[in-house]
Structures are given as C-alpha cells and as structure tokens.
Amino acid sequence: MGFKKEWETSLFEEHCLNLFPKLSSDFIGLALQNDDGPDVSWRYAAGNQNEKYKRISVRYGKGIAGKVISTGRPMTIMDFPHHITGRALEYPIMLAENLRYAFAVPIHINEMPKGVFLIGNRTEKPVAEMDKDIIQKAAHMLEREFGSSNKKSV
Amino acid sequence: MTTQPENQKVSSYIIQSQEQEIKRIALELHEGVGQSLYSLFTGLQFIEKAVKEPEMKSYMGNMTNIMEKTIQEIRLLSVELHPPTLTTLGIVPAVKSYLKLYTSTYGIEVTVDHCGDEVPLTERENIALFRVCQEALVNIARYADTSSASVIFIWDKDLLSITIKDSGKGFDVEAGMEKSCGLAAMKERMKLIGGKCSIASNTGEGTAIEVLLPL
Numbered sequence: 001m002g003f004k005k006e007w008e009t010s011l012f013e014e015h016c017l018n019l020f021p022k023l024s025s026d027f028i029g030l031a032l033q034n035d036d037g038p039d040v041s042w043r044y045a046a047g048n049q050n051e052k053y054k055r056i057s058v059r060y061g062k063g064i065a066g067k068v069i070s071t072g073r074p075m076t077i078m079d080f081p082h083h084i085t086g087r088a089l090e091y092p093i094m095l096a097e098n099l100r101y102a103f104a105v106p107i108h109i110n111e112m113p114k115g116v117f118l119i120g121n122r123t124e125k126p127v128a129e130m131d132k133d134i135i136q137k138a139a140h141m142l143e144r145e146f147g148s149s150n151k152k153s154v
Numbered sequence: 155m156t157t158q159p160e161n162q163k164v165s166s167y168i169i170q171s172q173e174q175e176i177k178r179i180a181l182e183l184h185e186g187v188g189q190s191l192y193s194l195f196t197g198l199q200f201i202e203k204a205v206k207e208p209e210m211k212s213y214m215g216n217m218t219n220i221m222e223k224t225i226q227e228i229r230l231l232s233v234e235l236h237p238p239t240l241t242t243l244g245i246v247p248a249v250k251s252y253l254k255l256y257t258s259t260y261g262i263e264v265t266v267d268h269c270g271d272e273v274p275l276t277e278r279e280n281i282a283l284f285r286v287c288q289e290a291l292v293n294i295a296r297y298a299d300t301s302s303a304s305v306i307f308i309w310d311k312d313l314l315s316i317t318i319k320d321s322g323k324g325f326d327v328e329a330g331m332e333k334s335c336g337l338a339a340m341k342e343r344m345k346l347i348g349g350k351c352s353i354a355s356n357t358g359e360g361t362a363i364e365v366l367l368p369l
Contacts, residue, residue, distance in 0.1 A: 018164075037222075038219060038222045038223045038226060050260065050261075051261075051300050051301065052260070052261030052301055053261060054261070055257055055258065055261040055262075055263070056258065056259065056260065056261040057258040057259070059227060059230065059259065060223040060224065060226065060227045061227060062227075073267070088296060089292055090294060090297060092259055092260050092295070094262065095260065095295060095296060096260065096261050098299065110212060111217070112216045113221065
C-alpha cells in the first residue's frame, strides 16, 4: 500500500507536477478510483487554494469529474457558473477552487475511465488549447504507466 | 384579494405537498430502484465469477463496477432528497447523516455541537428545520469560500435553537435578501412552523444563521 502510494506520487510528480510551470493554468488536479471500492477521490493537486480537494469524493455522473468518469470523454467548462448543465452545486471542485474555466480528461485503466486529470483557471481566461494538448498527452502517459503496472500485477 | 393568513395557508400547503412528493421519490429511489439495481448487481457478480474467458470476465468486472457506482449514486441522491433518519430518529441524526455526505461532496468540514435533551418534534417541524439547515449549508459551499463550518443545537426547556456558522466571505444581508429567494424561503419555512430565522453577516466576517423554534 505504502509502495503503491509512493509510486503514484512519483507518477504524478513526473507526468503532472513537472508540467505545471509550463502551463498557463492556475490549477491542476488528479482524481483516481480507490483500490477498495468504486469511490473516486482527488489524490493530487497543484496550484490549490486550500485542502478541500482531499476530502471530496467524485460523484458518478455529477460535476465535471463525475461526467468525465461516466462518459469516458473530455469535458470543458466555460465561464462557470454560467452555461452549465445542472446546478452550480453539482460542480464541487469548481466551487472549492474558485475555478471559472476548466478542462478535464479521463484516465482509462483496462479500457475503463478510472480517473480524471483536470486543469482550470480562476480568471476570465479560458484554458489554452496548448495546455489542453499537454494534459491530454500527460493523461495518455499516465494510462500507459497504470496499464503496464496492472498487467505486471496480473 | 387574498388575506395574509390565507396566503400562509397556501404557502404551507404547497410546501407540504412538495415535501410529500420529495419523500415519495426518495423512498422509491432507495427501496424500489435501488433494490432492483442491487439484485442486478449480485447477478452480474455471479455471472462474472462463472465466466472463464479473460476478456469477457474483465468486461463483466467493468459492468459490475458501473452498477456499483450507480447504486451508490442512487443511495446518495435519496439521502440528499430526504434522509430516512429524519422520520425515524429526528433532526440531529438526520443533520449528522447529511453532513457526512456534505463533507465528502464539498470538502468542507463541519463540527456538530449538541447541548440539552432532544425533544421529539412533529414530522413537519423536522422537515422544515432540516431544509433550513440544508439551505444554510449549501449556501456556505456555494458562496462562503471556507473550509470549515459549525452547527450548534441547543435544546432548552421550551426553545430549540440551531446556529449554523462559518468564517467565510460573508455578505451584505439586505442586498442578499433582495437577490436570493433561498434566504427568504428559510425565513418563510420557519414562520410556517411558528419559529424564527435570523441571518447575521458582514463582508469578510463570515455568517451566522440562527433558527429558533418554541417547543
């Protein structure tokens, strides 16, 4: 368990945290499904304003992360809380981090979305297309790492 | 022209009908849809164990996983709509149960303090108090920009007082009352059960909502 946590942290540092200075975004976060059940929680973040993300469990089909997990597709939020599907309260990570713009991609493990990689901005600046490309590539790198680790453990 | 007591009667009737409908939907989700999905879930687990072909086994595993998440979401939705403990155990256990879901949804930690002996309330009073607490808490998640809050229950001989406090951004109460129907609805709900709701807040100094109900 301890080793897995360390391995995950090093993956996050290598593929996500190191990217952060290159991005023009204010926040990045990585949510992953827990080993012991269906819960998906925010494990790692950078540029966070508080520690709320650590206590948030992503609800299946709710908010940006929940929708990315349930659909397995990327999602963009523009000018939150305007132009969203459902109520603003269904977007906890946007509220917790005061984000106005966000882009999230799924992390597929064994062909199933088991995690979310999200970047966001607090100002009136939409997430840059270049940043979207960077995190999509990083998500694929994470998928490969998680996928190969799963094959090894099987 | 309608009179004031007549208006109150209409408001009370509308709120009660809505609450009955919400309770029915919550119960149906929990006991009906939830139970049927659980039967499907155990069936999928059974098939998954019986399947030998690795690819199909993995596919069945994924299906089981989605079903488990859906069952969990149905259960959470039901608690959010109308916690079952509200009818069976009363306002304090219902608020405590809701707070577990609240913290895992919004990441805001809420402490609960309890003083005095809890007195059984009518279902109508329990529901009104629960909705006011719920509204105050979701307002904290939406607007206060804080990581913690508190709920204090004080049971006196003839008065119940509930205070919901946060040390977040705060707001101008007068302007807030004009803009938000939620704050006015909290006051109205308390008025309909013979209680009172007062809101104290200043920009930058947090918010305290006090709910009083004569017992």
